[in-house]
Amino acid sequence: MNSASLVHVLERTISSDKNERQTAQQYLEQGMHSNTPEFIKALSDVLANSGNSAVVRMAAGLQIKNALISKDQIVKEQLQQRWLAFTEDTRQYIKGNVLKSLGTETRMPSSAAQCVAFIAVIELPLGRWPDLINILCSNIINDASSDNLQQASLEALGYICQDVDFNCILVHSNNILTAIVHGMRKGSSNHYVGFAATTALFNSLEFTKANFEKEMERNYLMEVVCEATQFKDPQIRVVALQCLVKIMSLYYEYMDTYMAQALFPITMEAIKSNIDEIALQGIEFWSNVCDEEISLAMEDNEEDFGQPSSSMSRSYAKGALQYLVSILMQKLTQQEEFDDEDEWNPSKAASVCLLLLVSCCGKDILTYVLPFVKDNIKHPDWRYRDAALLAFGSVLRGIEEEVLKSVIENAMPTIIELMYDSSVAVRDTAAWTIGQICENAAESATNPVFLKSLLEAMVHGLKAEPRVAANVCWAFVELAKGSYDDASVHDSTNEPTTYCLSQYFDFLVEKLLETTARPDGAQAKLRLASYEALMEMIKNSPRDCYPTVQKTTLIILERLNHILAVGDVQQRYDRAEMINLQGLLCATLQSVLGKVKSEDAPKISDQIMTALLQMFISNSEQAGNVHEEAMRAVTALIEVLGEKFIKYMDSFKPFLLSGLKNHSEHQVCLASVGVVADLCRELKVGIMPYCDEVMTLLWQNLTDSAVHRSIKPQILSLLGDIALAIGPAYEKYLDVVFTILVQASQIQVDRDDYDMVDYLNDLRESILSAYSGIIQGMTTEKTVSPMEAHIPYILEFIKTVAIDNDINDDVTCACVALIGDLCTVFRSQIVPKFDMNVINNILHQARRSSITKTKNYGRWVTRELRKLTRPSW
Structure with a gap:
């Protein structure tokens, strides 16, 4: 061409x-x-x-x-x-x-x-094009260069700083900063060049650490950025403010010099701006300050830190509180009645910043928020009523309930009244505020003085616009949890006989069921919210509400059968809605099955299993959410039926095996692995006829690099569950399983990647659990011998884990439990093989754990070891 x-x-x-x-x-x-x-x-x-x-x-x-x-x-x-x-x-x-x-x-x-x-x-990164950075920098600082060349070179430099590993260009950092600052200085006369330069600085801030550590260079950079926030061009001002936000996160410890004289007045002025993009960055700056100070407070409170924190909180947020809260309150009043839910604006940003200020400053914020609430909660302008509600709801999170109790009780009648407000925005925020009260001060929400009128207002809200009804549903979720947690328990079942919602329970469930069937349920995710509320109401129900649980189970089953009878729908939209509804019905079925009594379960199990099998048949593998929820519903049925589930195994097996093979929908595969684990616990040796096929698929998944990594730890743990279930019959799998476990125990990860360290801990916990399961399951005189050959590998793995400083409490617990299992099975013959320094060290860690389970295991294994090492007289 x-x-x-x-x-x-x-x-x-x-x-x-x-x-x-x-x-x-x-x-x-x-x-x-x-x-x-x-x-x-x-x-x-x-x-x-x-x-x-x-x-x-x-x-x-x-x-x-x-x-x-x-x-x-x-x-x-x-x-x-x-x-x-x-x-x-x-x-x-x-x-x-x-x-x-x-x-x-x-x-x-x-x-x-x-x-x-x-x-x-x-x-x-390969050391090629070595003169590029110098060429670009020369283009920028050369007075003979055209504005267009300077701008384009700055854009290129900005892209490079954003996308290239900064170690590759660290040697050029001073030249790059010089060129960028040159461009920023020109921004007052040429906003195109200034914008490109300020954007380039934003992208290069990560590798300016050495410059920020030097006071003179730091002062110069901060001066240039602060100047840029005052340019006439709004685009430059926005990016300059973004630079300040990022600088606060990266270099918090150096900001003391600049806070009072520059950063505080610049950001306060930015928040007041009528240009949304500028106001948003001003608010984001203080949200970032809160984030940093919350993190520093958490570090200070963490007992496990062996040395003092490298940085300490300067309490900037607390110092700015009286000025900042007042401006944020005004921003809350600038909302629109029908704001786009997905559009980020200063009003929403102010609300988030307020929540962070509560977490950062605690009850000190009440001094500045409550007067605004009192003055505006009945204001003639709906914007002020809405802002007052939003402010009140925001300060409830993170403050002790006792501090809030009288405040909430005084405000509750007005909040209930606002559920009937003429403004949809106010009703929406009132519903959200009630949810905040239920979540953070449940005792105030369930106060008998207000409970009846509160429930009437909430039920009224279920018929309102979808956005309002969805928030009411969330409030029901939190109310159900709080009511159940506060209920009195009088016996060993840990299940209350009754609670404050009992007399209303049947009516509330009926209204939530009506809400799930609203024709506008797709709006504001109302259908999802209403089913979640229904699930939590059922899950958190006392014994005297059991008749409603039974009735709801039949309703959900009837709905499930109806949706399956409808068959395929031609329109793709309808098909997608049907798939989502099936998933929701399955999830709800899980909740109700969790409350069904074991003696009642067989009466409905045939109908339930028939419906679930039909779901597996009628949905393709692409309907991953339905398959996952159906698998979890099977799990719930297994738990309530116990060994009686065996009657369904032959008809269920093809779908279980299909789920284990479903790598493209890893959540389905994970749910299927969970089902096998439950079958092992409930059926015990009854699972044996299916083990060969299951084990084959598990091995394939473990050796397939395409299988999602989250599945593999669960499979490794499952290998131990199967051993516990079938006992000595596990011997035929033993050599292959131990080979897999040894290979898995040798996996190494990048220790600078926290996600990978977490994954390694999950993997190790699963390996340890698998070893424990195998040892416990095969503890007979006949089968101890074949296991002895694998003991050195197990002990070496225990040592590797025990001396690793990155292990978490779950791994410690699993490791100590395995040591205890070895002691129980092999008794005194195992003790000489232990590296006692390593063993004593991890037992010491376990005994000092703040987690009761780990502490108890540490004490038990310590006692067992003392018995085995005590001299016999």
Whole structure:
């Protein structure tokens, strides 16, 4: 394809004619596949030719970018390897063209800047293109450079700072900062250059640590950023404020010098701004301050820290409280009645900041919030009533109930009254505030003085607009939990006989069932919220509400059968709604089965299992949520039926095995693993006829790299559950299982990645549990012998775990339990094989644990070891 043809095709990529666009895209894909290096060279020629139209040059840049980068990590690596396979001459030619294009485009942002950055992402980590940063910096600080060249070079530098590992460009950090500051200084006269420079600074702040540690350099940088917050151009001001927000997170410990004189007045003024984007950044700054100070407070209270924290809280939030709260209250009054739920605005940001201030400053905030609430909760303007409610609800979280009790009792009649307000926004916030009261001060919510009128208002709210009704449903969730937790328990069942909602329970469940069937249930996620409320009401019900539980079980089962009888629906929307409804019904079925008495379960189990099997049959594997919830419903049925579930095993087995194979929907696979674990616990040796097929699938999952990593720890733990269930019959699996466990115990992870350290702990806990299950399950005189060969591996793993400083309490508990199992089975013959320094150390940790279970295991194993090591007389 010659240059003229390529230009013609690129022009067609933005044609209004769909067929022309598709044809052009096909030509471009053909050209890219037929000779990629030459085609990208040709594209770079089009980009570099200033005689081409802005549209064509932008389209050429987009094609080059797409040839270098992808959101998919695997494709991205393939594209990078393809680029590196080009000849040196080809790569230099393309790089020369994209650099030459900088500053010659008339449309911004610069396509050439993006191309430069994406090539840099590939080459800089490999030590290639060593002069790039110097070229860009020179373009920026050179007074002879055009504004366009400075802007495009700053954009490229910003992209590079954002996307390249900062260690690759750390050596250039001073030059980069010099160039960026030069651009920011120019921002007062050229806002395009200033915006590009300030954005570049925002992207480079992570690797300026060395500069922030030096007072002179830090002062200069802070001066430049603070100046930029005062520029006339709103875009620059927004990004400069974003820089301050980020600086507060990264360099909190250095901010004392600047807080009173600069940061406080700048951010307060920003919050007052009528430009939403500026106000949002001012609020975000103080939300970030709260986040930092909450984290520092948690560190200070953590007993396990062996040394003092590297940073201490300066209590900026508490110092700003009286000024900040007043401004935030005003922002709360700037909402609109029908604000887009997903649109972030200063009013919503102020509400979040208020919640963080409560967590950070505690009851001190009440001094500044309650007068506003008192003055405005009956204000003629709905915005002020709504703001007062929102402020009141926000301060309930994190403050002791005793402090709030009298305040809530005084406010409750008014809050109930506002559930009938003429404004939908006020009713919505009133419902949310009631939920906050139920969650954080349940005793006040269930006060007999208010309970009847409160419930009447909530039931009235269930008929209101979906957004209001959804918040009422959440309030019912919290009310159910609080009422159940506060109920008196008089026997060993830990289940109360009655509670404050008992006399209303049947009526409330009926109204929630009506809400789940509302035709507008898809709005504001009302159907989901109402089913969740129904589930929590059932789950948190006392014994005198059991007749309603029985009735609800039959209603849910009837609904499930009805939805299955409807069959396939042609419209995709209806089909999706049906799948969601099936999932919700299954989840609700789990809740009601959890309350059904074991003697009543067999009366309805045939109907339930028939419905669940029909769900497995009628839904494809793509309906992952339905399969997952159906599996969990099976789990609930297993738990209530116990060994009587065996009658369903043959009909259920195909779907269980299918679930274990379902790697594409890993939550389904996880739920299926959980079902097998429950079957082992309830059926015991009854699971044996199904073990060969199950074990085969478990091994396949463990050895398949495509299987989601979250599944593997659960499978490893399940290997022990199966051993506990079938006992000596497990011997035929023993060698393979131990090989798998040894391999799993050798896995290493990046210790700087906290997620991977957590995963390693999960893996180790599961391995330890598996060893315990196998040892307990196979404890007979006949089967002790085959296990002895594996003892050295178990002891080595215990040692590896015990000396690791990154293990959590769950791993400690599992490790100590395994030591106890070894002592119980192998008695005195195991003791000489222990490394007693290691064993004593982890037992000491267990005994000092704040978790009762771990502490008890530590004490038990310590006593057992003393018995085994005590001299016999």
